[in-house]
Amino acid sequence: MNFSQNIVLPFFLFSFLIGFSQDSADVYKKRVLENTEVDFLSSYYSQDGDNAAVSGGFGSEELTDATGTVIVSIPLNDDDILTIDAGISAYTSASSSNVDPFDGNKLADPFVASSGASSSDLWGNVTGTYTHSSDSRNDIWSAKASVSSEYDYFSIGAGGSYTKLFNQKNTEVNVNLNVYLDTWKTFYPIELRSFANARNGFDPFIFDRNSIIGNQNYNPDFKELDSKERNSYSLGFGFSQILSKNLQGSLMLDFIQQKGLLSSPFQRVYFSDVPDSFIENFQLADDIERLPDSRLKIAIGGRLNYYVNEVFVLRSYYRYYTDDWGIKSHTASLEIPIKISQKFTLFPSYRYYMQTAADYFAPFESHLSTDEFYTSDYDISEYTANQYGFGVSYTDLLNSFNVWNLGLKSIDLKYNKYDRNSNFSASIVTGGIKFIIE
Amino acid sequence: MIKKVIIIVLLVASLTSCVAVKEYEKININDPDMALSDKKADRNTTTFHSYREGAAGANGGKTGGGCGCN
DSSP states (O other): OHHHHHHHHHHHHHHHHHHTTOOOSOOOOOOSOSSEEEEEEEEEEEEEESBOTTTTTOBOOOEEEEEEEEEEEEEOSSSEEEEEEEEEEEEEEHHHHTTSTTSSSSOOOTTSOOOSGGGEEEEEEEEEEEEEEOTTSOEEEEEEEEEEEETTEEEEEEEEEEEEEETTTTEEEEEEEEEEEEEEOOOOOHHHHTTSTTOOSOOHHHHTTSOEEEOSOOOOOOOOOSOOEEEEEEEEEEEEEEEETTEEEEEEEEEEEEEEOOSOTTOEEOBTTSOOEEETTEEOOSEEOBOOSEEEEEEEEEEEEEEOSSSBEEEEEEEEEEETTSOEEEEEEEEOOEEOSSSEEEEEEEEEEEEOOOTTBOOTTOBOTTOSSBBOOGGGSSEEEEEEEEEEEEEOTTOOOEETTEEEEEEEEEEEEEEESSSEEEEEEEEEEEEEEO | OHHHHHHHHHHHHHHHTTOOOOGGGOTTTTSGGGOSSOOGGGHHHHHHHHHHSSOOOSSSSOOSOSOOOO
16 A cells, blocks of 8 residues: 555654664663552543434433553563553443333433443453563563453454664654454344344334334344454554653554454444334334444554643644545644642643544435445544543652552542534543552 | 655654753653653543544554444
8 A cells, every 4th residue: 555655664764764873882770660550540431412323323322431440560570561451341321221222111212211231331351461671771572462341342452562762762663563353242223133134023022012103114124244253453653752851752653454343233224215113202223334344544643742841841742543434533632731839730631633524424314225334323423522621640759658568659630521513522530549569 | 644744754853863862861851741641540531532533543542442332
């Protein structure tokens, strides 16, 4: 691919050029990590909107998610670190609950959450990472493996990276490779299940108990999905440079190739050329979303951080993204850490995001049944989003506060408010506490 | 667009690759707030972006794994 070659080639050429200026002098060998570090992370996320993909782009997107994570970094010797990262997440979702809107006691309605089994779920993840640094600390290798699971989805991942530092550690280049092999348990919208493939018929648990309103000859041409696997392969390149005593920047370039089932099996689509059928207030699906089985994503991003003075730091970020589904996106953010004392720092931040729509997106009831691919998932529609954030950080340089043999190192607390121009908003509170084991 | 970015990057990098800030001069560069990555506490925010937005990558966040479908 010419585009890829045009980007990758300069990165490699530049890496080689930089390589000639590397320092070869022996340096004092300090332990890569002095003590075991333990991070406790948590977050509470909530969102709401009017364009739920489960109900074809029309319905409640209300969702809450609480996550807790523990990250333990253990120095195995002077050069090696083992990091174990384990997390669990619990969510409740109005839109997911409407995979089966008829399983509760409430009125079937895309804006009313059903109380059935699909209304909540747990997600768990464990990742192990092994990192080795050379004696000069100019070469760093890492390898990682991960596994994550939720009720209808299972994922295993593996990856590795190599980092080279040059130019008296003023310059750094990095290459990383990650593979994720995922498997779906396919759950379709409840009203379509009895029409799957050759099983043409009405599920008595739904259709005997409820009357169809509108088009009474509901007979969707529904075919089950062939593939249940989703594989993701990513190749990333990084380059960072100290530009002066107060300025440094980095560039990142990622290629992500996804293959397999890239749609969500339970997201409905309504066709404009098919008569509408309802049970109570809920429109019965014409089909599920159908998307190509391949997607190539390319993202290039840069960071530039400037140390203004002892009080202010400017942290900026920009990313351009494009993929072969037709989405192009710009992301820009600015965070200004303000040190109000030796221990406390404030973090006001702003993030701007915009994207164009995927070629296969159309709003509620706008697709034609003759289309090959279709979705009404507003996450891949055209929109702009603004995010305002504020955080506070406490740093205990002397680890003076101790719990058992854990010495407190830092506490972070942040709040972010996120608003799209398409009737969607979200907020997230995140917290992090870092201890060192003395 | 991409070509312009690459050209700018190479120009900036070629101008600065000879600059070598000594270790003892890196006190400001080594400030934790100067790190060229997000804080760990920001990780779940980055994950929510990757699930709710079409774009992903080039931010140190997830590039795969998990459906993000709820």
